[in-house]
Each structure stands twice: as C-alpha cells, then as structure tokens.
Amino acid sequence: MAIKVYGSMFSAATLRVLLCLAEKDIDFELITVDLATGEHKKPHMLERNPFGQIPAFEDGDLKLFESRAIARYISVAYAGKGTDLISPDPKKAAVEDVWSEVEAHQFQPAIVKLGWELYMKRVLFGQKADEDIVNAEEKKLASVLDVYEERLSKTKYLGGDSFSLADLSHAPMTSFLLGTKTERVLHERPHVSAWVTDMFARPACVKVFGVPAY
Template sequence: MVLKLYAGTIASGGSGIVALVLAEKQIPFELVLTDLATGEHKTPEFLAMHPFGQIPVIDDDGFVLYEGRAICRYLAEKYSDQGTPLYPKGLKERALVEQAISVESANFWPPVIQIAREVIGKPMRGLDKDQSIIDAGIVDLTAKLDVYEVILGKTKYLAGDEFTLADLIHLMAAHRLADGGVDIMSTYPGPNVHRFPTCVSSWWNDISTRPAWVKLRAEGIKGII
C-alpha cells in the first residue's frame, strides 16, 4: 500500500517539509488533498486521524502519524538507506541532529512564525500588519542568527559537515519571509561572512536552493499519478 500524505498542494509549513523529505528520500506517495477552506480538516473522519484537525498527516499502510517534525523523523529513519541521507546512524551524530532540531523548534521557529503571521498571514485574511510585531520579531530572529553564525563558523551545517534533517526543517516557514518583504535570511551579514565561507547567508542559500526544494516550490506538492 502506497504511503498517503494528507496535505494541501502548497509547499509550505509542515506539509511542505514532509513533501521535501519524501522527495529527498525518493519515497512514492499519494497526495490526499485536504481542503482547509471548506473545513475538511475538521470533519469527524479527519479528526479521527489528527485530533487537533491540522495538516500534515501520513497513513503508512495503516500507521497514522501527524506533526511535521515527527513525520520527517519517521520517514528519515524508515528509509535511511534510500535517497539523501538525512539521519546519521551513530548515537552521538544523531544526538547532534536532535539537538539542532530542538534549537530550531525552541529558538528559530518562534520569531520566524511571528514575522510570517504578520507579513503573510494577515494580508491573506485582509488584515493590517502590525509593524511593531514585525520589528520585534526581526530583532529576536537576528539575535538567534547571531548564535547560528557562531555554530556555522565551526561546521558546514548545523549538526556537522553533512546536510541533515536539522537543516531541512528550517525551510518550514522561514523561506516565506522574503515573500512578505522581510529578506533577513538571505541578507544576514554575520561576522564570519568574510572569514568563513559557511556564514548564515551561504548556509541558507545552500539549503534553500536544493533542487528538490526548488522543484516543490515551483510545482507544488504532487503525489504519484
């Protein structure tokens, strides 16, 4: 039975990241389009899979799992010997990946989503942006990127010198900031920019221009025909 991904078609948020893992790992899947506009995610049938009524959700031959980061871990683990290596097998190496994923969730995600809600979310709903919230988010995100700059002054990627799930997960929402006029991720001029080639900006350019991600962004999420 082919894996089912319950999601929309736009490569963004948790759905986009799960679709990116599926692409990087070359995992065939069926896209089950979930129409948020009509409340399809709040039906009894959907709530039986995800009690909070959110996307993404996967059904892997009867095993149902929700929450994007958890799904990504599961897929990277189950298909470890297929496609792009995303999750190392060594205990210490995996611990470093988990550490970086936790950092993303606790430190990177909050200011990114704060800004994104103002510059993307509110205009989509016809609401006015609150510049003070945007400014506060930028200050917070810049401070977090200052720490990332230190980390990336020592290793090429966040958990070492190999691209992993920890890097990939950062694409969940941050890529949309530029769409809303806040291009901090591509223009951040960290202190290592002239001393070390993997400053935040070049790390960001590296992960955000991966062919699978560029294709997803251009074409949207598509399952097998």
C-alpha cells in the same frame, strides 16, 4: 500502498513532510485539506489527527501525525533511499537532534508570527503586515540567528558537515520570508546566508517550492 499526506501547501508542517519525502526520493500522494472551510476539523480528519491539525500521514497501515515525528519516521524507515538525513554515527546524530530541538523550541517561535504577517496575510487574505509586529518579531529572530551564525561559522550545516533533518526542518518557515523585507535579516549574517542559499538550491527544495530561491 502509496504514502498519503493530508495537508496544505500553505502549512509549514506539511511542507516539512513533503521536503523530507522529496529528499528521500519517495513517491507520495498529497491530499489537499481545505483549511478555509475548516476541513481539518471534520470527523474524517479528526480520525487521522485528533487535534484537528495538519498534516496527517499514512504509510500502509501506519498512521501518524506531528510533522517532525513523521519526518523522523521517513528518515529512519527509508534510510536506504535518497539523502541520509540522520547520521548513523550516534554522536553525530545526537548533535543533529540538538539542532532539531533548537528549530522546534527557538527558531519556530521566533519566526512563526513573521510568516503570518509577511506571507499568510498577504497571500491568503490580501492584507498588509502589521509593521509594529514585524519589527518586534524581527528582533527576536535576529537574536536566534546570531546563535546560528556562530554555529555555522564552524560547520557547513547545523548538525555538522552533512545536510540533515535538522537543516531541512528550517526550510518551510524560512521560505515564507523569502522575497520580503525581512529576508535581509538572513543575509546580514554571511554564514546564515550561505546556509539558506545552499538549502534552497537543493533539488528537493526546488521540487517542493517550484523554483530556486536564489
């Protein structure tokens, strides 16, 4: 049975799963969930994710939700395909896990409101960003990226010398900043800039996002 992903291209969590599948070169069926009509809260979706969120994921008889858990499952279950996203070395994998946790608990909170103000409001509702919110959230993101700049001055990728799930998880929310004025926060830090450029030039990112970012 084909892998099925229930989600939306406007959902960073859905994009995380799609990027992982693309990196692993795995075929899948994307079943678009209409967020505007609240489809994610309907019974058929609550059966797949009891919290009424996306994505939901099916691989045969396995049903999962929570995008980071789904991505980790794909990386382990399909270890022999595509890009190795989790190192087989337990020490290297532990470092990758650290930066995956950083993405979830430091990066995501710092960037999520920017994604809403600069991308979602404009694309979905034709509204302008609240500049006061953008300015305040930029400072939070800049503080996090200062730590990233230090890390990436020592290694090409967050987990070490190889692209991993830790890097991949950053791409969806970062994509919402590209082409906005806040993109400069990325490029003011040369190592962060190089990391982002490298990431969005990857074939998986080109496939999911349509065109290279740079």
